[in-house]
Amino acid sequence: MKRTNLTLWLAAGLVYIFLYVPLVIVVIYSFNDSRLNAEWVGFTLDWYYKLFNNQEMLLAARNSLIIAVSASLLATLLGTMAGLAIHRYRIRVLPFLVFAPIAMPEILLGVSLLLFFLQILNLTLGLVSIIIAHTTFCVGFVAIIVRARLQGMDDSIFEAARDLGATPWQTFRLITLPLIMPAVVAGALMSFTLSIDDFVITFFTKGIGEPILPIQIYTMIKIAVTPEINAISTLFMLLTLLLIIIANRLDSGILQEGKKS
Amino acid sequence: MNKFRLTRWLISLPPILFLLIFFAAPSLIMVITSFRFPGEYGGLAPLVAPETDTMAGDSSLYGLTLEAYRFFFSDILYAEIFLKSFAVAATSTLICLIMAYPVAMLIAQSAKKYRNLMILLVVLPFASNFLIRIYAWMIILGPESAFSHFINNMLQFFGFEPVMMLFSSFAVLVGTVYVHLPFMILPLYTNLEKHDPVLLDAAQDLGANRWQRFWRVTWPQSLPGVFSGSALVFIPVLGMFAIPDILGGTGDILIGNLIKDQFLGTRDWPFGSALSIMLMLVVLCVTGLFTLLARPRAPK
Amino acid sequence: MKSSRILISLFCLLCITLTSCTSGDQVASNDLPDQDDNILRLFNWNNYISQQTIERFEQICQCRVTQDYYSDNEELLAKLAAGATGYDLLVPTGNAMDTLIHQGVLSALDKAQIPNLKNIDPNYLGTLFDPDNRYSIPYAYTTTLVGFNREKLAELNLPTDSWSIIFEPEYLKKIRGRVTVLDSQRELMAAALKYLGYSANDTDEVHWQQAKKLIIQAKPYWAAFSNTSYIRELAVGNLWVAHGYSNDMYQAALDAQKTGRHFTVDFVIPREGAVLSLDSMVLHHTGHQPDLAHRFINFMLEGKNSAELTNLTGSGNPNLAAQPYILPEIITNPAIFPDMAQLTRLEMLQDINHTQRRLLSRIWTEIKLR
DSSP states (O other): OOOOOHHHHHHHHHHHHHHHHHHHHHHHHTTBSOTTOSSOOOBOOHHHHHHHTOHHHHHHHHHHHHHHHHHHHHHHHHHHHHHHIIIIIOOSHHHHHHHHHHHSOHHHHHHHHHHIIIIISOOOOSHHHHHHHHHHHHHHHHHHHHHHHHTTOOTHHHHHHHHTTOOHHHHIIIIIHHHHHHHHHHHHHHHHHHHHHOOHHHHHHOOTTOOOHHHHHHHHHTTOOOHHHHHHHHHHHHHHHHHHHHHHHHOTTTTSOOOOO | OHHHHHHHHHHHHHHHHHHIIIIIHHHHHHHHHTTSOOOTTSTTHHHHSOOGGGGTTSOOBTTBOSHHHHHHHTOHHHHHHHHHHHHHHHHHHHHHHHHHHHHHHHHHHSOHHHHHHHHHHHHGGGGSOHHHHHHHHHHHHSTTSHHHHHHHHHHHHTTOOOOOOSSSHHHHHHHHHHHHHHHHHHHHHHHHTTOOHHHHHHHHHTTOOHHHHIIIIIHHHHHHHHHHHHHHHHHHHHHOOHHHHHHOOTTOOOHHHHHHHHHTTSOOHHHHHHHHHHHHHHHHHHHHHHHHHTSOOOOO | OHHHHHHHHHHHHHHHHHHHHHSTTSOOOOOOOOTTOOEEEEEEETTOSOHHHHHHHHHHHTOEEEEEEESSHHHHHHHHHTTOOOOSEEOOBHHHHHHHHHHTOEEOOOGGGOGGGGGBOGGGSSBTTBTTOSSEEEEEEEEEEEEEEHHHHHHTTOOSSSTHHHHOHHHHTTSTTSEEEOSOHHHHHHHHHHHTTSOTTOOOHHHHHHHHHHHHHHGGGOOEEOSSHHHHHHHHTSOSEEEEEHHHHHHHHHHHHHTTOSSOEEEEOOTTOEEEEEEEEEEETTOSOHHHHHHHHHHHTSHHHHHHHHHHHOOBOOBGGGGGGSOHHHHTOTTTSOOHHHHTTEEOOOOOOHHHHHHHHHHHHHHHHO
């Protein structure tokens, strides 16, 4: 495992810096005593105070988290199945069905889902409609990454398991799932970030009077980026960090291939 | 064998059904829309009650028409935008790949206990809001920022004109790469993580240097990851519009912007749908090509 | 197996954290809209009503007000065109209202329930779109104009009261890369047409082509097409000239002043004339609470409530009873409250038909690409 070399560290380090420079700005300005986000004026916790008194914003954050968690969970489940089905069973229509939603311009997906929900399904718009809409475009991301993980893998282990009398479920549980776990988790993470960020599809599929975070933020940004938005972004990152650390404590192998036994 | 078929359908059917209902059916509405006449006041009026008389003189069959497609091909302008968008998408994909590879490789080669943390660090910035990240880049690239001063001082030192980084194609590229980088890193990592180090050791024993080991062993094995990552960057970039809107200069228009304009400003849903459908057709052809290329090769 | 169980428990954990950390003290807001609830559903512009006003109305009517937002008339039209229902009250701008009236999706108002209608300045009643105000009650207005960094432009000796500052290369070359124009087909076209001496509603293709030429010739000097970011960039000093809305310019001026800049952001209606956008309250035909909506309209027409809106956003106000309550720096600004002489040079945009929209879109695409 000591194959890492200096060049690799350097290159990767630069990329990490690229990823974090804007983030540092976001976090710093959330403590800045100036509405404009232009230069450092002084330290304040006012924006956090304001945030915690903004009921609509908190409700929006809660709604968005519920949507993102449900949509990523559903998309991970369906996407993993789709990835397996494409790889193992070579279902012809699936690659198309999986790729097309990613290729579809957001605004078209938003409008067509809205039309479909209202005029064909006669569904009342709400959290459920947003979750379905988000799942639709997230499934593809998960399926593609799961399939990429499976590609080039030696299929003989699956056959061996079957020959040893394992039921399909046992084969899946004991062999397939541990093998694809990193891809499943990566797919879930991608779905989560896609869902929490989505503005266009959410705008079209949301119901009446339900604040959703990206819409709420877009609304506030119209005038100027108030540091309150920086504050909520900072809190979101903290929450994510916390949850992943907890998960890591629970099982340190979550992002790696299952232990071979 | 029977059990095998049962499993096959148990696994395949749920995603197929979900996507057929919630993707294929709504899309069909839009496909039909692209063959309808646009309503006088925009929207989908033609789907409900075709106002064929507003476009008198045009031949139509059951209120269907190729008018939107004809309009597309009537002007080289739209093809130019397609080409431009493909160029932007290809460039961003390439830059993402170059930036993502070392990160994914480093993570995959690190000790297991650090991998989670390193992956987490890649995803963490994306738990903040999309707009807030783009606005942070506006601050960094703005003409009065420290970074901008630094770059322009450097340029002037070497005798070049100072540049305005914000509101330019460069800013669009930075924003695009930034937003899509994890979609390249994650698939690459999940691929590289499964590589067997034994192969590299074997190559080393055979006298291959580091460079050769990379190009002969690691790279070919990582191709499925490269292709899936590229697809996950390339395809969404083609349809995006927010980044050019916010960071772009006066000439940064992509297909995404054009399509958005048709649904909002122009209220020309048939043309917007036609543009989207053509975009999707092209994308599917490209991905079809990718899939062929990504066919697993026999490892040497 | 272990990891899959962990993954699931992780998500459950996440769900529990979320719901527990914010739920308790919230009013349940995702109730399904049923016919008899006491909720007024607004579909309004971003930041277009003061929170205190809403709270006061909720007290008076013993009801709840929910708001959804759009940042562009076109977003409103698209969402409604796809079939969104259940909104009681919308606040579209004139030309969007024109479309909605033609689509037949608005309910006629019962003026007997709106006695405060008498407060409205007759100049803003009986617009071309709704001659007898059957459907609409004016809410607020903005003008589209030029905002600028006063000190910088004085230093460069550039004109500030004419569209020439955004169209004439002779001036533009001194402020290259420090100018933005609106990312709106109609607004930019209107500015160019006005500068050329035509009506903002001119649909003559020859005139449009002239305007296109003017725009393409000026474009290399512009930094970007911007609908929102110019507000901050003007206030920070990154931009010196911007084509935008009077209420946004007011925010930029306020921000620059509050953060103690060494320059002032000013804005003036160009002497060639400009666009006036009158936003009106209208009832959507699918609303469940027409009575509540009427009460809200009447409430918003009370001088004090109406003034709160103006003091928050810096928009113009057609309500005469509101004037005593409006901050002096707003009401005395002729760019926000145009006098009669200026009013005659302002035009409201009318909706254009499909063929014209498509032609304009083509011209727009060409402008962007060239």
